[in-house]
Amino acid sequence: MSDPRFEQFLARAIGLNAASIGPSAIERAVAARSKACKLDDIQAYWELLQNSEEETQELIEAVIVPETWFFRDPQAFAALTRLVTRGPLQADASRPIRLLSLPCSSGEEPYTMAMALLDAGLTAAQFRIDAVDLSARSLALAGQGIYGRNSFRGQNLAFRDRYFDATDDGYRLRDTVRGLVQFSQGNIVAPDFYADPASYDFVFCRNLLIYFDAATQKHVVGVIRRLLAPHGVAFVGHSEAGLMGSNGFTSAKIPMAFAFHKESVRPGPAKARPAPPPAEPRPRRAPPPSPTPRPISPAFPRREEKREPAPPNLEELRLLADRGQLQEAARGCEMLIRRDGATPDALALLGLISDASNDLGAAERYYRKALYLDPANAEALGHLALLLKKQGDHSGAKLLDERLRRLDKWRAQ
Numbered sequence: 001m002s003d004p005r006f007e008q009f010l011a012r013a014i015g016l017n018a019a020s021i022g023p024s025a026i027e028r029a030v031a032a033r034s035k036a037c038k039l040d041d042i043q044a045y046w047e048l049l050q051n052s053e054e055e056t057q058e059l060i061e062a063v064i065v066p067e068t069w070f071f072r073d074p075q076a077f078a079a080l081t082r083l084v085t086r087g088p089l090q091a092d093a094s095r096p097i098r099l100l101s102l103p104c105s106s107g108e109e110p111y112t113m114a115m116a117l118l119d120a121g122l123t124a125a126q127f128r129i130d131a132v133d134l135s136a137r138s139l140a141l142a143g144q145g146i147y148g149r150n151s152f153r154g155q156n157l158a159f160r161d162r163y164f165d166a167t168d169d170g171y172r173l174r175d176t177v178r179g180l181v182q183f184s185q186g187n188i189v190a191p192d193f194y195a196d197p198a199s200y201d202f203v204f205c206r207n208l209l210i211y212f213d214a215a216t217q218k219h220v221v222g223v224i225r226r227l228l229a230p231h232g233v234a235f236v237g238h239s240e241a242g243l244m245g246s247n248g249f250t251s252a253k254i255p256m257a258f259a260f261h262k263e264s265v266r267p268g269p270a271k272a273r274p275a276p277p278p279a280e281p282r283p284r285r286a287p288p289p290s291p292t293p294r295p296i297s298p299a300f301p302r303r304e305e306k307r308e309p310a311p312p313n314l315e316e317l318r319l320l321a322d323r324g325q326l327q328e329a330a331r332g333c334e335m336l337i338r339r340d341g342a343t344p345d346a347l348a349l350l351g352l353i354s355d356a357s358n359d360l361g362a363a364e365r366y367y368r369k370a371l372y373l374d375p376a377n378a379e380a381l382g383h384l385a386l387l388l389k390k391q392g393d394h395s396g397a398k399l400l401d402e403r404l405r406r407l408d409k410w411r412a413q
């Protein structure tokens, strides 16, 4: 059985909730570390731990979960680039956009932010990315910038050709991206963590809260709040989205981005809008089918029909998708379409769900259907542009980006 002293020690030191990784993981780590220190006796190891910062760090390295990869939850990066290219988020538009990846593990997340922003047309001078993690080992890997297969998952790896060189040791990230991230070591639960005021426009704190107990989660959400600028946006992992809502953050309502505002963002006063930008010629829609005549009363008493339960509304379906319940969200969208007919928003959401499920063919079809019905559907435009870019169709993506920019400009008027 696991020795509760070690669990409590780790809970105090780094906020780790033993149940999140399983108490036997701590037991195994303690056994491996005492063996490495040539101590057979657990009590002797416990005493060493009390007096050695170096050994404390070694035990921490043995229990943390450094799992990460490039473009993990890609919709978060799509949302980031859309928010950035839409217009200045920071009060002083002349200063660079400030981003924080916390925890950054071995660097895949902050480097993805950099690649996504470069892909969106930003220059290095327009943003600054800080990246923090507890693990010295992970940070050393981040600094080297050489990555194996595990860091590249999913089907869209076109970014690897653009930003990495294949070497005998793995894929080496080019210096043009490596130089864009400043790494440092830090413990988010330490009382002096970021004691100086910080005002980040974007904080990515993904897949960390799940390792904490409720009180530590609350504390850490408070740290995120403190680190964010008033109109900043925080991104969390999909199973952490519920925690943000229950701790005072408001969903940014971007499906599957798991993005939150610390303040509720109210739309500005409605302005009269000029005519929308010229849309590409739209194929004419087929006339809706004429309603089937229904008898007023059945000729024979019918058996109770098995009715489909009413589908949730689109907002609820977005939340389901946000929580990672992709199949349920897709089923709900299909029910909604069966009941009310296809709408651009429902189709765009189905596109996003297919995108997140790696069914890229279906995602493209849904986005295109959404744009067929509404050529100005920003969600479908933005995500289709990103999908085409990832598939290497840069000219197709550029056309959509231009349409999106025209649309954003028109909306800002």
Ligand SMILES: C[S@@+](CC[C@H](N)C(=O)[O-])C[C@H]1O[C@@H](n2cnc3c(N)ncnc32)[C@H](O)[C@@H]1O
Residues within 6 Å of the ligand: 014, 015, 064, 065, 066, 067, 068, 069, 072, 102, 103, 104, 105, 106, 109, 132, 133, 134, 135, 138, 186, 187, 188, 189, 205, 206, 207, 208, 237
């Ligand atoms: C699963 S990784 C998440 C990496 C990345 N954000 C992502 O979503 O892919 C969790 C990281 O949290 C770091 N970590 C754990 N406790 C921490 C703490 N108290 N302060 C800072 N980082 C911590 C670990 O070192 C590990 O690298």
